[in-house]
Amino acid sequence: MRNLVKVERARFNLTQAQLAEKLNVSRQTIHAIEKNKFNPSVYLALKMANFFNVTVEYLFIIEEEENRVLALKMQFKMD
């Protein structure tokens, strides 16, 4: 699973520690999520999405889904 947490964090001009404090998690958790080493719980994912004012689907992307979308796009272009 890929995510756009780092991008959104940069958009909000926050450090990992600041974001961690706002979401009430540890800085290590934010780092692990950004590095795709840890998939957050549904609760944390929703909390993050709410904080960044985006949808969970936008913030967290399943790579299989991404590949499927890419394949569909390619197919659409070829057609």
Added chain:
Amino acid sequence: MNIQILPNWFKKVALITFIVSYIIVGFDSFIDGVVDGFIGQPYEYSEVAKSQRMLDFVGSKTVLNYLEIVALLSIIAYVITKEKVEDDYIKILRLESYQLSFTIIIFVGIVFILFDKDELFGLFDSITLFLWLYLIIFFINKRKD
């Protein structure tokens, strides 16, 4: 099941208790070494010297044994103390650290069962080693991110 039952501020208390008790026990071992060094080879003489010095220093050997237990209890207290922020990722790190330290201690135990004929490595040492390993591995896991 969550065994992190002590509040975060307890870490400082546990650390101070551990350092104080361990310094006293360590100082005793240091004196043992110095006495052994002065006396040289004869084992019996050094034992006599040790018991004599222990009486001077802390009263009796029992006090030192209690202090060792206090030191061990403070490490246990440190281990069961909560982090500043307890979340799922910290729990995973903790679990991984327990897993790795348990595996290492099993291997060390097997090696000592096979090769330690004098049974120098006892239960007390195993528990202490396990707790230290856990704390070190958990610390490294947390810091590497």
